[in-house]
Amino acid sequence: MSLIRRRKGSEAEKDPSPSSEPKIHGEEEKEDDNDKDKTKKKKKDAKVKRNKWSCIDSCCWFVGCICTVWWFLLFLYQMMPSSLPQYVTEAITGPMPDPPGLKLKKEGLKAKHPVVFVPGIVTGGLELWEGHQCTEGLFRKRLWGGTFGEVYKRPSCWVDHMSLDNETGLDPPGIRVRPVSGLVAADYFAAGYFVWAVLIANLARIGYEEKTMYMAAYDWRIAFQNTEVRDQTLSRIKSNIELMVATNGGNKAVIIPHSMGVLYFLHFMKWVEAPSPMGGGGGSDWCAKYIKAVVNIGGPFLGVPKAIAGLFSAEARDIAVAR
Template identity: 50%
Template sequence: MAAEEGLTAKHPVILVPGIISTGLENWGTSECSRKYFRHRMWGTVTMFRAVLLDKDCWTEHMRLDPDTGLDPPGVKLRAAQGLDAADYFIAGYWVWGKIIENLAAIGYDSNNMYLAAYDWRLGLENLEKRDLYLSKLKSMIELAKRADDQKVMVVAHSMGAGVFYYFLKWVESPQGGNGGPTWVNDHLETFVNLAGPMLGVPKTVASLVSGEMRDTVQPMGEYVLERFYSRSERAALFRTWGGLHSMIPKGGDVVWGDAASGAPDDPLTGASRLSAMLSFRTSDPAEHVANVSDEHDAVEHAPALGNLTLSESIRLIRTYGGSRFAKLLDAQYSFGVARTEEEVKRLGETKQAWSNPLESALPDAPDMKIYCLYGYGKETERGYVYTTSDATTFEANDVDENENAVAEGLGKVPHHVRIDRSVDNESENIDNGVFVGEGDGTVPLLSLGYMCVDGWRIPRYNPAGIPVYTREYLHRPASIVRDLRGGAGSAEHVDILGNAELTVGGGTRKQAERRIAFSS
């Protein structure tokens, strides 16, 4: 349809994929690595074969060093490159494939369309430290502009939007790319923020607290980790992935709510309060916290278990993860809110704030445009009901049988601390122990929409007045009998990459309505 409307290729396009979308290739030559040399340890059937037949070796490759967040000794896993690095996760399961095909239909090819693949496990600062990813992305943009004599469009999905936001701060900073104050305005035509969780994802909290993820990873990857790994093993793995940490929700209780005032996305009816990110049901919280970890300095700062706000939940993550995890987290990220222009400027000079749009401003690029495109209308994880009761019945594969397999110092998941899937309460919007709210099935609308609809209209966060255009896509899935992934009308977090209105064109083109009572 886009071609029929007369649309043709003009600006070069760079695609930035989201978390777990890019295949990871093995370049190691150790005894464990040699048999998988140049094979993808994430993505393709090699992953399934390695987990099934060689679990310890696969885990050794996927885990990062808990102190540095970089490669463990003897391991070398690298992001696949080229358009096929993230077009399909495995054969038949498309990710960027449909967008690539539809861009090709209007004249794009490998000369003016690029995919900036990266190792999504790495923390954002470590992407540059280990792989020079940000420097390579800068060079890619400069070369694309020079080749076509046109500014560049960047289309970033999911975590990729957060990676690119970090890049926007890095590229102009003397501490980073040193491109100078006009580099972004001179090189970038458009930033398309496609389902970007600019304020984080609540399910990241559950993944780091108890190793439970629901659909934190692709369905195929989720099956592997759920089937073959205990909760402690999963949590230990996730706690080394600095890229995952970048999606811990930002803004604290100011954005996500507290007990006194509730949350901005609380439903208009019913008694539910989404301000409790984690709701623990325990008879003796003091005793439980005392036995969480032998990291005494961290335990002293643990919150008493109960209804925990986001800020209290992050404290709990730090406690369970141990001091090494907490140190790595603090070195990479900040999750607060800057209330004044002076505070934004001060925090914006620190690398930890570069991934947080509530602590660092957009660049001085008045000629660049931002398009926010995301789905809504699908129940989305917003908070969790946890239990510490021994009496609760769980599936057999939830039982931690392999505590000794957790690497020393990677923190613990205390026994019997897990999402209580027996809790179902439609009137309180609780589904199998999960508080659900509005969103795209993975990211709450609060995170998808706040910066686009309100935040970037506040001068301290957008001092150049970069125009921001927002469009929401209602989730209209086809019958599961017709299409397991929802069909052309799906606006689910990953499947929106195949949404017909988004990829082909057509439909209404209206500004997004304010579906949440945002305030500045």
């Protein structure tokens, strides 16, 4: 009996359960189809998830395309010959007219009267001669005019050095900012924005040189009389005009002031004839003796309402030039 029971038990153990019974062929195919469908669904969901496009992705791609195009155009611009724009312009509109200096040279005109330029407000460059620790490495570098690179690098330091003392109207203690000397003081206010450069170039075509041209640069931040007190600017203008007249065969000087320089030179003419020590002590006939003519450009005799029209219109297109 025990043997029979054991055999029955072992047979029962060997008999497969209903769950482990061999499956029908159709059921196996259905399960395979279900597995395939699940796999396809998972792949489809993953693909949809990958293809989902957000607003941030669009913005990033847009910014990337703009930057790529910008750098490509900048590369082409740098590689472009400087004569190409002029060649294209001449091909469309015809040959460019001769500059005024070349026309005068063809007519036989030559340098005769020495010329003095008097720049206006903010167009004259200013450079650093002494400053605080934050201006390390900026000795005789421009704080005004030129590239204005220091404005972006050290804004608070730049403001401290460009500001004047509230009591004296001069530089604060420990700071010395002075006007740039020479024709480069106001030939260009910034890159692509000329002030006197074109006039200097045209005068050079008929024989003018630096010895017959003088830029009467001054610190436009301070009062007219303080330019004499601190820098002796008025005395320098007087001496340079006298020297230029003496070294050019006695030919009187032609003065070309611009903007606030018109008022500054009017102050000079009053100062130079006034007796010292308040004036230059040149006498009442100094201007008649040394000045041939004064050609005022944009002098604010009646205020500066014209500046508003220039800001809100295209009237500045003749002086703002990009290559």
